[in-house]
Amino acid sequence: MENLEEKKKIIIAAKKGDMRAFEKILYIYEKRIYSHLYRMVGQKEDAEDLTQTTFLKLYKNIKSINLDKNFNAWVYKIATNTAYDWLRKKRGHPEQFMEDMGTIETIEDETAYDMIESLENKDAIEYAMNNIKKSYKSILILFYREELSYQEIADALSVPLNTVKSNLYRAKKSLKEQLISKI
Amino acid sequence: MNIPIAQYIKEIPEENIPDGLHEKILENIRLYKFKVKFTFAISVLATNFLFSLWVVFSKIGDSNIFSAFQYLLDGFEMNTAYLTDVANAFTQFIPMEYIIMLLANFFVMGYLIHISKKFKKLLLHSR
Numbered sequence: 001m002e003n004l005e006e007k008k009k010i011i012i013a014a015k016k017g018d019m020r021a022f023e024k025i026l027y028i029y030e031k032r033i034y035s036h037l038y039r040m041v042g043q044k045e046d047a048e049d050l051t052q053t054t055f056l057k058l059y060k061n062i063k064s065i066n067l068d069k070n071f072n073a074w075v076y077k078i079a080t081n082t083a084y085d086w087l088r089k090k091r092g093h094p095e096q097f098m099e100d101m102g103t104i105e106t107i108e109d110e111t112a113y114d115m116i117e118s119l120e121n122k123d124a125i126e127y128a129m130n131n132i133k134k135s136y137k138s139i140l141i142l143f144y145r146e147e148l149s150y151q152e153i154a155d156a157l158s159v160p161l162n163t164v165k166s167n168l169y170r171a172k173k174s175l176k177e178q179l180i181s182k183i
Numbered sequence: 184m185n186i187p188i189a190q191y192i193k194e195i196p197e198e199n200i201p202d203g204l205h206e207k208i209l210e211n212i213r214l215y216k217f218k219v220k221f222t223f224a225i226s227v228l229a230t231n232f233l234f235s236l237w238v239v240f241s242k243i244g245d246s247n248i249f250s251a252f253q254y255l256l257d258g259f260e261m262n263t264a265y266l267t268d269v270a271n272a273f274t275q276f277i278p279m280e281y282i283i284m285l286l287a288n289f290f291v292m293g294y295l296i297h298i299s300k301k302f303k304k305l306l307l308h309s310r
Binding site: 019022023026027030031032034035038044047048051052055056059060122125126129140141144145172175 | 188189191192193194195197198199200201204205207208209211212215
């Protein structure tokens, strides 16, 4: 994860119109946003177009970013909304990437899924991640890698907070099941 | 021993971005910046054009140009002397510099519209 102070300086410079600073932001996020969009739309060419649109929107709106808020969440929110708009236009109806499952499960033993056995190696995790639903993979990445809070994920994916909690729970459970089936 | 999932997930590689995507994004942003400046220039020129049009029309409105032309039309003849008379009468009511200003604005506007169409194509091809 990049140095937060350094990143803040880059964002401030980009807000002032420094193109080199914006390019640094592009280097930091292009791969992540492209992957996120690819998981959402499932086609490389479409993900490529949407990545371009996302960064253009980011450039147009960077002056309005509130530095007290999580920049990662803001970038993901722009990307997600761009993909939703595109899906709506292409398929003619609004489509949610993340299913609203309600709060059907008690999430009391969620922490059980936060840990994995050390014998489950990196390849096994990668395999498991590639075999769970794409929306689960996204939410796990946003939560663990991007370190976004539940609320930030809800904002970034434009879904209710409870949907994030239930999906995250199911994602962890699904990952664990994949790992067990691999053994 | 148990290890946090987070540790593993952080290490999983993201998708590789397609070749040239980084450059395409920057190109789009440069074109957007140009588009903003271009739109500003067109707005200034459009204002200028409308203003010059308004000046010429107010000159026409203030004068008795229509009765003068009616008089000229009544004595219509297809020869050089007659056409010179018409041109002289016209420039008497509307000074030549106003006409030149209006025509220049008109051609610049037309040219910019032509360029903006090309520019639109350029934006589409950069995708």
